[in-house]
Amino acid sequence: xxxxxxxxxxxxxxxxxxxxxxxxxxxxxxxxxxxxxxxxxxxxxxxxxxxxxxxxxxxxxxxxxxxxxxxxxxxxxxxxxxxxxxxxxxxxxxxxxxxxxxxxxxxxxxxxxxxxxxxxxxxxxxxxxxxxxxxxxxxxxxxxxxxxxxxxxxxxxxxxxxxxxxxxxxxxxxxxxxxxxxxxxxxxxxxxxxxxxxxxxxxxxxxxxxxxxxxxxxxxxxxxxxxxxxxxxxxxxxxxxxxxxxxxxxxxxxxxxxxxxxxxxxxxxxxxxxxxxxxxxxxxxxxxxxxxxxxxxxxxxxxxxxxxxxxxxxxxxxxxxxxxxxxxxxxxxxxxxxxxxxxxxxxxxxxxxxxxxxxxxxxxxxxxxxxxxxxxxxxxxxxxxxxxxxxxxxxxxxxxxxxxxxxxxxxxxxxxxxxxxx
Amino acid sequence: xxxxxxxxxxxxxxxxxxxxxxxxxxxxxxxxxxxxxxxxxxxxxxxxxxxxxxxxxxxxxxxxxxxxxxxxxxxxxxxxxxxxxxxxxxxxxxxxxxxxxxxxxxxxxxxxxxxxxxxxxxxxxxxxxxxxxxxxxxxxxxxxxxxxxxxxxxxxxxxxxxxxxxxxxxxxxxxxxxxxxxxxxxxxxxxxxxxxxxxxxxxxxxxxxxxxxxxxxxxxxxxxxxxxxxxxxxxxxxxxxxxxxxxxxxxxxxxxxxxxxxxxxxxxxxxxxxxxxxxxxxxxxxxxxxxxxxxxxxxxxxxxxxxxxxxxxxxxxxxxxxxxxxxxxxxxxxxxxxxxxxxxxxxxxxxxxxxxxxxxxxxxxxxxxxxxxxxxxxxxxxxxxxxxxxxxxxxxxxxxxxxxxxxxxxxxxxxxxxxxxxxxxxxxxxxxxxxxxxxxxxxxxxxxxxxxxxxxxxxxx
Numbered sequence: 001x002x003x004x005x006x007x008x009x010x011x012x013x014x015x016x017x018x019x020x021x022x023x024x025x026x027x028x029x030x031x032x033x034x035x036x037x038x039x040x041x042x043x044x045x046x047x048x049x050x051x052x053x054x055x056x057x058x059x060x061x062x063x064x065x066x067x068x069x070x071x072x073x074x075x076x077x078x079x080x081x082x083x084x085x086x087x088x089x090x091x092x093x094x095x096x097x098x099x100x101x102x103x104x105x106x107x108x109x110x111x112x113x114x115x116x117x118x119x120x121x122x123x124x125x126x127x128x129x130x131x132x133x134x135x136x137x138x139x140x141x142x143x144x145x146x147x148x149x150x151x152x153x154x155x156x157x158x159x160x161x162x163x164x165x166x167x168x169x170x171x172x173x174x175x176x177x178x179x180x181x182x183x184x185x186x187x188x189x190x191x192x193x194x195x196x197x198x199x200x201x202x203x204x205x206x207x208x209x210x211x212x213x214x215x216x217x218x219x220x221x222x223x224x225x226x227x228x229x230x231x232x233x234x235x236x237x238x239x240x241x242x243x244x245x246x247x248x249x250x251x252x253x254x255x256x257x258x259x260x261x262x263x264x265x266x267x268x269x270x271x272x273x274x275x276x277x278x279x280x281x282x283x284x285x286x287x288x289x290x291x292x293x294x295x296x297x298x299x300x301x302x303x304x305x306x307x308x309x310x311x312x313x314x315x316x317x318x319x320x321x322x323x324x325x326x327x328x329x330x331x332x333x334x335x336x337x338x339x340x341x342x343x344x345x346x347x348x349x350x351x352x353x354x355x356x357x358x359x360x361x362x363x364x365x366x367x368x369x370x371x372x373x374x375x376x377x378x379x380x381x382x383x384x385x386x387x388x389x390x391x392x393x394x395x396x397x398x399x400x401x402x403x404x405x406x407x408x409x410x411x412x413x414x415x416x417x418x419x420x421x422x
Numbered sequence: 423x424x425x426x427x428x429x430x431x432x433x434x435x436x437x438x439x440x441x442x443x444x445x446x447x448x449x450x451x452x453x454x455x456x457x458x459x460x461x462x463x464x465x466x467x468x469x470x471x472x473x474x475x476x477x478x479x480x481x482x483x484x485x486x487x488x489x490x491x492x493x494x495x496x497x498x499x500x501x502x503x504x505x506x507x508x509x510x511x512x513x514x515x516x517x518x519x520x521x522x523x524x525x526x527x528x529x530x531x532x533x534x535x536x537x538x539x540x541x542x543x544x545x546x547x548x549x550x551x552x553x554x555x556x557x558x559x560x561x562x563x564x565x566x567x568x569x570x571x572x573x574x575x576x577x578x579x580x581x582x583x584x585x586x587x588x589x590x591x592x593x594x595x596x597x598x599x600x601x602x603x604x605x606x607x608x609x610x611x612x613x614x615x616x617x618x619x620x621x622x623x624x625x626x627x628x629x630x631x632x633x634x635x636x637x638x639x640x641x642x643x644x645x646x647x648x649x650x651x652x653x654x655x656x657x658x659x660x661x662x663x664x665x666x667x668x669x670x671x672x673x674x675x676x677x678x679x680x681x682x683x684x685x686x687x688x689x690x691x692x693x694x695x696x697x698x699x700x701x702x703x704x705x706x707x708x709x710x711x712x713x714x715x716x717x718x719x720x721x722x723x724x725x726x727x728x729x730x731x732x733x734x735x736x737x738x739x740x741x742x743x744x745x746x747x748x749x750x751x752x753x754x755x756x757x758x759x760x761x762x763x764x765x766x767x768x769x770x771x772x773x774x775x776x777x778x779x780x781x782x783x784x785x786x787x788x789x790x791x792x793x794x795x796x797x798x799x800x801x802x803x804x805x806x807x808x809x810x811x812x813x814x815x816x817x818x819x820x821x822x823x824x825x826x827x828x829x830x831x832x833x834x835x836x837x838x839x840x841x842x843x844x845x846x847x848x849x850x851x852x853x854x855x856x857x858x859x860x861x862x863x864x865x866x867x868x869x870x871x872x873x874x875x876x877x878x879x880x881x882x883x
Contacts, residue, residue, distance in 0.1 A: 012775055019777035023679025026672045030696050030751070033744045040714055041706070223589030231586060243869075245593045250798065250868040251861065252805020254832050255600055257839075258857040262603025266845055284596045291593065317579040345703025348807035348832070352839050374705040381709045381812060389713065396706050403701060 041400075045393025051182035051195070052137040052145045054108055054171060058088040058116055059130040067127065076121055085113045088133075092167055103164050109136040109195045134178070139194035139387030141168055145177060149386065159386075185394065189360045190376065194387025197380070199395055201362045205275050205355065205370030206344060212279025212366055213343050217286045218336055222325075224287075225294035225332070230320045249288035256285045257349030265353060273354040273369040281349050286339040293335020297328040302421045330417035334410035341406040345399065347374040373399045427550060431475045431557065435468045438561055442467030445568050458575035466574040469581050470564035474556040482549050490541050494534050604861060607845070607854030614848050615649045620855065623650015626818040626829075628838055628849045649852055651859070653818040657828035661739045661810060662803035664824060668743025669799055673750030674792065680751065681758040682780055693755070700748035708812030711741035716813055723825060731815070736824040738814035742806055746799045753798065757791030757875075758784060760882055790878040797871035801864045807832040831860045 062071075064087065065079040089108065090101040112135045119133050120126055140160045143149040145168075155162050171177050188198025232238040260281035264270050270277045301324050309319040350356075355375050363370040371379065377395050380388040439461075446460035456463075494515065495508050503511070515534035518527065519542075568574060612620070625647045676696060680689050716737040723730030730736075761784050769779040785792075815827025816837050829837075838853040 012778070016775040016777045019780070020679075020683055023675045023683055026675035027679055027684075027692055027696070029672050030676055030699065030744075030747050031692070033747075034695065034699055037702075037710060040710065044713075220589045220592045223586050224592055227583075227586035227590040231583060232590070241590055241593055243872075244597050246872050247865060247868050248593055248596055250801055250864065250872075251600070252802075252807070252832065252864055254805065254807045254835055255604075255857055255861050255864075258835070258854060259596075259600045259603045261839065262607065262854065263599050266603075284599075287592060287596065315575065315579060317582055341701065345701075345705070347703065347705040348811075348836065351836055356840060374703050377705050377709060378808065378812065381705075381712065392709055392713075396709065399703065400706070403703070407701065 041393050041396050044390055045397050047146045047148065048185060048390040048394035049182050050146070050179045051184065052142040053134040053178045053180060054137050054141075055132050055176040055178060056088050056092065056108075056135050057130050058084060058119070058133045060084060060120055060126045060128060061087075062127050065127075071124075071127075073124075076124060079117075079120075081113045081117045081120075085116050088116070092171070100163055103161055104167065107138055107141055107164055107168065109138055109193055111136060111193075111196055132176075136184075136195050137177070139385060142195055143386050143390075144168065145172075145179065146390075148390065185391070189362050190358065190371065190379070191360060192358075194385050194391060197388070197391060199373065199376060199398060201359050202371040202373050202376035202395075203398075204363050205278070205359075205375075206372040208275035208363065208366040208370065209278040209282055209350070209372055210340055210344055212276055213282040213286060214336070214340060216280060217283035217290055217339070220283075221287050221290035221336075222294050222332060225291045225298060226320060226325060228291070229295045229298040230324065231316070245288045245291055249292060253285060253346055254348040254352065256281055257352030259284065260349060260353040271367060271369075273357045273359075274367055275355075275363065275370050275372070276366040277353050278350050278355050278372065279366065281353060282343040282346060285346065285349065286343045289339035289342065290332070290336050293339070294328065294332040297331025297335070297418075298324060300331065300421065301327045327419060330413050330419075334414040334418075337406050337410040337413070341403050341410075344372075344406070345374055345403060347372075347378055350375050351378065373402075427553065431471070431553070434557060434561075435471045438467040438471045438564075439464035441565070442568060445565070449569075449571055454571060457571060457573050458578075462574045462578050463568050465578045466568060467561060467564050469578065470560045471557055474560045475553055478549070478553050478556055482545075486545050486549075490538065490545065493541055494537055497534065497537070600861065604854050604858040607851045608858045610846070611848060611851035611855045615852075619647075620649055620651050622652060623647065624652045624820055625650045626653050626834070628834070628852055649848070651856070653820040654829060654831055654834055654856065655859075656820055656822075657735070657814075657818060658804055658830040658832075660822065660824075660828060661735050661742065661814065661830055662800055664735060664739025665742035665746055665803040665806075666796070666800060668740055669746035669750055669803075670796060672743075673747045673799070674754055676747070677751040677754035678758060678780060681755045682776065682784070693752070696751055697748045699744060700752075702745070704745065704806060704808040705812070707741050707745050708808040708810075711737050711809055711813030715741055719825075728825060730825045731827045733813060733815045733827040734825050735814055735828045738810050739824070741813060742803055742809050745806070745809070746802055749799050749802060750795050753795030753875075754788070754792050757788045757795065757878065760791075760879070761787050762882055788878075790874050790881075794871045794875035794878065797867050797874070801867040801871065804830075804867070805832065805860060805864050807836060811836050831856045835860075 061084055062069075064083045065081060067075055067079050071079070086101075086105060089104045089112070090096060092104055093100065096104060115135055116133055119131065137145065140149065140158075141164070144151065144160060144165070149158075149160070151158075151165065160168075168177070184196065185198045186203075187200050188196055189201035190199075191197040228238065228241065232241075260277055264277050264280060265272055270280075305323050305327065306319050309323045310316070314322065350372055355369075355371055356379060357369055357371070358379075359369050359371055361368075373395060377392055377399070380392045380395065442464035443460045446456055446463035450456055450460070491512055495512060498508060498511060511531065511534065515531050515538050518531055518535040519538045627648050676692075680693055684692065712733075716732050716734065719734055719737050720730045720732050765783050765787055766779055769783045774782070810830045810833040814833065815829055816833060817827065818829040818834065819826055821828060835853045835856050838849055844850060
């Protein structure tokens, strides 16, 4: 009998331990996913911050460039650089036939002509001389150099031919291939060519959208929260507003995209694909988040503050505006930043209002067509070229970096400035 | 032009604030008692300056384009044009006046363009005149009021109160906007496609409904068997189901562990770390699912002799589940912590172990809240877009095999609406109809979930 009891107790203790283990492993799983996730993004993305350059000797032959003696600045601008650019690539292999020359040309980006031109514009004395110029390697060679490209594939499944690889290996052996920090990733707009594509246009698009979103959502949300928390009478109508806000906070983001498309574009005829429309759409989405945060922090201000102000003869409006609202600001601000961080990562509504258009210029105002960082991630992730994979990961790293900074900022505001009432 | 006028009005507002306050000081210096603090005199004047400007600006923005259009099109009224052609003519002359017109320029259009420009300039200058005179009139009126030292604080506060109230209507306006933008397109859609075919049809090929000209659009036989949404709805719930299979056990167990077992130190670090999962943008999850999880599952399946699509429902659903973990864990954590301590103490007192207490006492007590959090998670899974667009297929298969690709409501909306859309095309309208069903489903889920959670909270407060 006694033994039986002990067995039962043991069984119960074992069940207890098992249950505890389940809980621990659940947390472990969640954290494992997070780690794999971050590891994967970083391991594929970090190489995008490096860019491969081929160092190619270029002879600035005045005749090939169709230049006269003592050319002016304009002449240099208008000169024909294609021939010398082509020739310098072809000279890498003196025995190359026509097909091979073409392949040689494709070892660098199509931008190589411009790069040679810039070199000469910087130093006009180069005419007639030979200089080694840094040329952006094509994205495939870039990937080969970074070791992301399987060289053992059969040739017809690769975008890099055996011949190109041979020449490339010669260049590597001669130390004519260099890897440097990829500035153009941050300064270039999007491009169809992976080696030239950068995040500048989508970054500016994101900044503009977030600014528009902030300028609309913040004032409206704060005013609405003040009304609902401090002035609204308790009746059916304000209850309805409240239910509305809570529901809006849980409406799928793509529905806001449909709203932007159906109302802002179709009825108000605002310009498509612009951060203006994107920002308005995002502001409608973040509105409930900010209202909820602002109400919570207004609620946290103790009634004694209000009572003291009222007792001193302040009107209700003065009490609210001079005392309650300033005291609630830290909480409101950190809620706003978190709402904006959400908006910054939002993709689907922006796709619907056309911010997926291919934009190869950097937008200068919210009225210019633009993409945004998350949309850029989507665009690049959908394109087949291998060179874009690391770009996507790098873009994700930039985006996550911003989100982390914003969230940290929100935390700091909350901890530094929020008054603890007790 | 508008910007200059606007800046000018803002400046006027500031000056009138200054003059109002100054007037209050002069009243004070005559030993009269002020009815409010001096700045209220300033606010009063500034508000009287801003209101007429705002009203006229908005009226102008609403009516100017229509009136200009009417005036221009009155030239063409007797020539038997159709409405669409008139609209086109108007757009053409507008584009020409901006110098953006690239088509053939006829003398008619050129004349309209000139007329358009002249009308616009007349409108602009009359706007300036009207706005400025209205401001002056209202400011003079208001100045007289403060000079007689009548009340200023009450009107100013009433005005502020009205502003606050208007702001709080924004949420309702947004909801109205959503319903408004969805409902008309949806109604148009169901005029062409019978509701029955949409809800019970099993073939979804919107690409088939490519309309070449408007006469085809009216031929309903063309659309039979193209807009049956059953595969889409099934795919949506199927992927959400897979997601919940991942999210519920992990989320719930970690919520329970954090609330009942974890030391404060573990809780302090583990909780925010898990919540990071909720802060990662969904497009990043989509990329992860498409690049890593999909190929991984495919390889795993091939090694076990299974045929796995690279864009399987399992990959999308699984990754979506990871995304939902923190929603469920945080909410159930909150819910469990708010179960009163007395229930626990009672259970321990009769000799129950911790896990028995959790399973038999706390879990039943917290069940409504947990159900609410799961429902919110389901609503999120149904509305999730990017993961599905990037990691699951875009072709709508009616299947219950998690290794094949399926499609969801959200993915189809994106597929249909990406790029240029023609309003009035059943394909575009189909996207709005899908959006409407998505909105309704998530709305019901949210209302039920929020109500359940609220009821539960009230029970223990």
